[in-house]
Amino acid sequence: MVVQKKSKKAAENINARLALVMKSGKYFLGYKQTLKTLRQGKAKLVIIANNTPPLRKSEIEYYAMLAKTGVHHYNGNNIELGTACGKYFRVCTLSITDPGDSDIIRSMPSGDPTQQAS
Amino acid sequence: MGKFMKSGKVVLVLHGRYAGRKAIIIKNHDDGTQDKPYGHCLVAGIDRYPRKVTRKMGKKKIKDRSKMKAFMKVMNYNHLMPTRYSVDINFEKSVVNKDAFRDPALKNKARRDIKGKFEERYKTGKNKWFFQKLRF
Numbered sequence: 001m002v003v004q005k006k007s008k009k010a011a012e013n014i015n016a017r018l019a020l021v022m023k024s025g026k027y028f029l030g031y032k033q034t035l036k037t038l039r040q041g042k043a044k045l046v047i048i049a050n051n052t053p054p055l056r057k058s059e060i061e062y063y064a065m066l067a068k069t070g071v072h073h074y075n076g077n078n079i080e081l082g083t084a085c086g087k088y089f090r091v092c093t094l095s096i097t098d099p100g101d102s103d104i105i106r107s108m109p110s111g112d113p114t115q116q117a118s
Numbered sequence: 119m120g121k122f123m124k125s126g127k128v129v130l131v132l133h134g135r136y137a138g139r140k141a142i143i144i145k146n147h148d149d150g151t152q153d154k155p156y157g158h159c160l161v162a163g164i165d166r167y168p169r170k171v172t173r174k175m176g177k178k179k180i181k182d183r184s185k186m187k188a189f190m191k192v193m194n195y196n197h198l199m200p201t202r203y204s205v206d207i208n209f210e211k212s213v214v215n216k217d218a219f220r221d222p223a224l225k226n227k228a229r230r231d232i233k234g235k236f237e238e239r240y241k242t243g244k245n246k247w248f249f250q251k252l253r254f
Contacts, residue, residue, distance in 0.1 A: 032196075039157065039195055040148060041121040059199075066122040066200055 014074070015084045017104040018047075022086050025100030029085065031056065034095035038063045043095040044105050045070050051077040052092045060093055072108050123148065123159065123195060126204045128248055131163060133197040136189055139163045140248055141198075142205050144190075144214060157195040160216055162209065162232045165189040167251045168240060184240060186249070188232040190225070192216060205245045207235050 021027055028037050037043040038060075046064050048057055048071060064071045074081050078090040085091055099105050127143045141163025150156045166187035171180050210231055218228040240249050 035196075036157075039121070039123055041119055044119060063200070066202060068120050 014072070014104070014108065017102045017108070018084050019086065020102035021096055021099055021104055023100070025096060025102060026098035027085075027094055027096045029087070029091050029094045031060075031093050034060065034093045035063060037095045037097055038067045038069060041067060042097045043067065043069050044099060045072060045096045045108060047072045047074050047081065047094050047096070049074050049076065049078040049081045049092045056092075070105070070108065121148065122200060123157070126206050128201045128203040128205055129161060129198040130201060130252065131161070131191075131193065131197065132199055134191075134193070136163060136165065136191065138252055138254065139165065139189075140252060141189075141191075141193075142207065142248075144209055145216070154192075154194075158192055159195065159198075160190070160192050160214075161198070162188060162190050162214065164236065164249065168237075168249060184237065186233065186236055186240070188229055188236055190214065190218065190228055190232060192219070203245075203247060205239070205248050207239060209235060 028034055028043075034043065034046055038046065043064075046060060046069055048060060050073060052060075061071055074084075076084070078092040081094070082089050082091040085094065096104065123143060123146050125143050125145060129141055129143060131137055131139050131141055141161035144160045144162050146157075146159035147154070148157050150158065164186050168186045169183040171183050175183070213224075213231045214228045218224040236249075239245060
């Protein structure tokens with residue numbers, strides 16, 4: 001029961017933080033642009049929707065591992081992620097380059113790639 | 119939060135004639151140039167991998183089977199897949215560079231230099247993964 005409570009609150013948390021990033025920070029939506037930002041080393045956090053094809057998901061995770069960037073698996077599909085970003089289209093992957101006023105980067109990175117396998 | 123497309127990195131070529139081959143980044147241009155306004159890099163890779171060698175084979179047979187064909191190409195980052203491996207080979211910057219593409223003779227010279235360096239490294243037994251064909 002405790003886990004259920006946490007997941008609902010966590011979902012609201014990230015939505016609120018994302019909204020703040022959309023307002024005050026810099027971000028890139030879409031697969032091609034997230035890869036670009038990862039290659040340039042500009043991405044601070046990458047968020048992936050839960051219905052992205054597994055090959056694409058692992059590709060982005062691999063890039064993020066190389067770039068030592070955190071990946072957050074959003075608890076929702078691309079439609080919901082698009083809504084969370086305040087857009088009227090679907091978003092499967094997005095990358096945050098500048099969080100602005102939000103603390104999404106400090107509190108979110110659940111899987112820090114550097115801590116895992118070297 | 120770090121750039122990883124650096125020289126020495128092993129990448130897989132995804133598009134083009136050399137799709138499926140492994141290559142090493144020699145020189146990268148992250149921000150593009152005047153005539154190529156996108157991130158691209160000069161890569162040197164293996165076109166024809168060396169064949170498998172066993173202990174039973176004689177010296178000459180091993181020598182023939184350890185030959186490989188190399189290629190050199192300027193590729194868009196979007197057409198490459200970076201890996202976590204890197205190979206540290208010093209190519210002669212004067213021979214292996216972007217200018218080699220102007221003249222077929224220069225290009226051949228560069229390719230021969232790359233082939234020589236690859237075969238040298240293959241014989242030492244280091245970077246085994248790079249010299250193995252990617253199975254897919």
